Amino acid sequence: MSSFSSCQSVREARRVAIFGGTHGNELSGVTLVHLWMKNGTEIQRRGVETRPFITNPRAVEKCSRYVDTDLNRAFTPENLSAPADGQLPYEVLRAQEINRMFGPKGSPDAYDVIFDLHNTTSNMGCTLILESSKDHFNLQMINYIQKALAPASCLVLLNEHPLLKYSTARSVAKHPVGLEVGPQPQGVLRSNIFESMREILKHALDFIELFNEGVEFPPCSVPVFRVSERVDYPRDANGNIMAMVHPNLQDCDWEPLNPGDPMFQTFDGKTIRYQGSGTIYPTFINEAAYYEKQQAFVATRRETLSANAVRKA
Amino acid sequence: MEVEEVERLPRLSRVAVCGGTHGNELSGVYLVRELLKVKKKKKKEEEDEDGGAMSVLLVLSNPRAMQQCLRYIDTDLNRCFTHACLIGPTLDKTPYEMRRARELNAMLGPKGSAGAMDLICDLHNTTANMGLSLITYSDHDWICMHIFRHLQRQIPDTPVRYIHYDVTSKESYSLDSVGKHGFAMEVGPQPHGVVRSNIYTTMKSGVQYMLDWVHFFNSGVIFDGGFMDVFTVVKHIDYPRDGETHNITAAIHPQLQDRDFCLLRPGDPLFQTFSGETLRYTGSEPLYPFFINESAYYEKGIALCLARKRRVKIPSVRDKATHFQPC
Numbered sequence: 297m298s299s300f301s302s303c304q305s306v307r308e309a310r311r312v313a314i315f316g317g318t319h320g321n322e323l324s325g326v327t328l329v330h331l332w333m334k335n336g337t338e339i340q341r342r343g344v345e346t347r348p349f350i351t352n353p354r355a356v357e358k359c360s361r362y363v364d365t366d367l368n369r370a371f372t373p374e375n376l377s378a379p380a381d382g383q384l385p386y387e388v389l390r391a392q393e394i395n396r397m398f399g400p401k402g403s404p405d406a407y408d409v410i411f412d413l414h415n416t417t418s419n420m421g422c423t424l425i426l427e428s429s430k431d432h433f434n435l436q437m438i439n440y441i442q443k444a445l446a447p448a449s450c451l452v453l454l455n456e457h458p459l460l461k462y463s464t465a466r467s468v469a470k471h472p473v474g475l476e477v478g479p480q481p482q483g484v485l486r487s488n489i490f491e492s493m494r495e496i497l498k499h500a501l502d503f504i505e506l507f508n509e510g511v512e513f514p515p516c517s518v519p520v521f522r523v524s525e526r527v528d529y530p531r532d533a534n535g536n537i538m539a540m541v542h543p544n545l546q547d548c549d550w551e552p553l554n555p556g557d558p559m560f561q562t563f564d565g566k567t568i569r570y571q572g573s574g575t576i577y578p579t580f581i582n583e584a585a586y587y588e589k590q591q592a593f594v595a596t597r598r599e600t601l602s603a604n605a606v607r608k609a
Numbered sequence: 610m611e612v613e614e615v616e617r618l619p620r621l622s623r624v625a626v627c628g629g630t631h632g633n634e635l636s637g638v639y640l641v642r643e644l645l646k647v648k649k650k651k652k653k654e655e656e657d658e659d660g661g662a663m664s665v666l667l668v669l670s671n672p673r674a675m676q677q678c679l680r681y682i683d684t685d686l687n688r689c690f691t692h693a694c695l696i697g698p699t700l701d702k703t704p705y706e707m708r709r710a711r712e713l714n715a716m717l718g719p720k721g722s723a724g725a726m727d728l729i730c731d732l733h734n735t736t737a738n739m740g741l742s743l744i745t746y747s748d749h750d751w752i753c754m755h756i757f758r759h760l761q762r763q764i765p766d767t768p769v770r771y772i773h774y775d776v777t778s779k780e781s782y783s784l785d786s787v788g789k790h791g792f793a794m795e796v797g798p799q800p801h802g803v804v805r806s807n808i809y810t811t812m813k814s815g816v817q818y819m820l821d822w823v824h825f826f827n828s829g830v831i832f833d834g835g836f837m838d839v840f841t842v843v844k845h846i847d848y849p850r851d852g853e854t855h856n857i858t859a860a861i862h863p864q865l866q867d868r869d870f871c872l873l874r875p876g877d878p879l880f881q882t883f884s885g886e887t888l889r890y891t892g893s894e895p896l897y898p899f900f901i902n903e904s905a906y907y908e909k910g911i912a913l914c915l916a917r918k919r920r921v922k923i924p925s926v927r928d929k930a931t932h933f934q935p936c
Binding site (some may be wrong): 327330331355361423479480481482483484486487488490536537541542543544561563564565582583584585587588600 | 637640648798802810856861862863866883900907
């Protein structure tokens with residue numbers, strides 16, 4: 297590492313939001329945000345305004361992922377600029393409202409940091425999701441969180457893929473961070489999952505407080521899993537799935553899948569093997585919400601990102 | 610020489626296997642679809658060899674809910690089979706599942722009549738860690754209980770249990786109550802909207818061994834009696850809730866989570882509030898919990914169910930129609 301690498305000046309993170317209920321049936325985030333809306337003491341830090349917020353209240357009310365369309369795919373430029381009339385899906389209108397309250401996306405007035413709280417049926421443990429490999433503030437925050445949680449692990453998923461990345465609710469902020477904790481069934485609140493998410497946020501807010509006080513964070517390396525492709529279930533001519541995630545792959549998120557390894561098992565017991573050219577690291581294995589998005593798992597590759605030193609401007 | 614009496618019971622000629630009663634409980638959905646595929650293929654290839662000893666009807670109970678991968682569209686189908694629900698008038702405003710229940714009753718029943726299916730096996734999944742559980746309304750239905758014992762012996766690596774809801778025939782509300790004999794085959798843990806290969810395989814084995822048992826029974830095999838454990842439901846406990854919003858204020862305690870069928874004693878942890886406090890079981894009787902943290906039961910006000918366990922003696926059984934051969 298070069299001893300001459302510059303320290304990046306980053307604006308203070310004064311305005312922070314915590315989003316829960318972006319998917320109404322992912323209950324850790326819904327519960328935490330409700331808790332903090334009632335009593336926000338736990339999330340208060342010197343020099344930071346931390347705002348807990350339920351992004352999709354109608355979906356939360358129904359305990360469903362969404363009402364008309366997935367809110368966490370709705371923040372596209374087209375949607376955000378569409379004329380608001382009665383014809384727009386609920387979540388598109390909601391995206392526009394959220395963009396007004398916490399954005400506008402891409403502008404200097406946007407919130408500094410948004411944490412978006414999610415659960416998954418996949419065995420992903422604690423995962424932080426990044427949308428950019430060049431956001432050094434985020435990389436440093438993640439490094440801080442990981443050190444604070446050790447020996448418990450918290451892995452990093454980087455989705456910068458031009459075709460597979462999507463327009464999330466958190467993308468409204470300058471520094472968007474996704475928190476994904478699993479496994480937890482939809483519509484269920486598991487105590488251990490809830491407490492894990494709570495602890496990640498505690499350390500994240502501690503970092504922001506320290507950063508705003510002027511602490512300089514030295515250069516560091518952040519190992520990540522970079523999204524490389526989406527793998528669907530084998531399907532028949534009518535689009536019905538013909539096989540399930542193989543028992544050898546089920547629950548093995550982040551573990552290497554090598555060419556020739558079992559990948560799917562048909563309903564009559566045959567094994568379908570991975571035929572790719574190199575080792576991949578699958579994640580989001582058997583996520584309930586992704587059956588309709590044609591995704592059995594996401595293939596990733598391991599990479600190490602370098603974070604510059606950061607200090608508040 | 611003492612000869613133990615053998616209970617002679619009518620042959621089980623007509624069996625139904627139902628999946629998708631809740632549209633997001635996917636093992637049953639995919640298993641019934643697979644069995645339909647196999648049946649269709651078999652029909653093309655060969656004549657029915659069985660000679661008519663047993664017919665198996667495969668049913669996808671709630672197709673509209675399955676299509677949307679929801680538990681139900683208007684109301685829970687598996688609560689629509691009481692006599693009162695079944696005989697009511699069908700009007701424009703009648704919920705979809707009520708209509709469907711009446712259709713299923715006509716197809717598989719009518720409930721309580723001589724024309725009803727001999728045996729209904731209704732396939733379900735749960736988010737609770739319940740292994741394979743047979744859920745019935747009777748603790749003296751020897752057919753269901755022998756099937757249970759057979760499954761328990763044939764599937765040694767999965768816990769298999771027998772749960773009994775002490776509800777009268779008139780008040781019984783689920784699809785399996787339409788048949789002369791019936792049970793729900795509940796397999797978990799599996800999130801709703803997901804099919805886990807191990808859970809699917811367990812369910813597939815369960816159905817296969819059940820059908821094997823029925824085939825042997827119809828062929829005159831005598832099944833020896835003995836003893837088995839029955840879990841009879843006593844009550845359920847709801848989550849603590851906020852007086853105003855009705856939102857839950859605690860989660861199942863980490864020491865109780867996933868411990869279905871592990872004895873819960875007075876004073877044992879039940880819930881953990883969001884401020885970290887432990888709420889304990891204050892009942893006077895130790896009971897066996899199950900359906901711990903089932904996602905579909907939040908709206909029904911059930912955090913867990915509690916049952917008493919007792920040893921029940923079951924007689925030997927054989928098919929009534931087989932002639933007695935004196936030796």
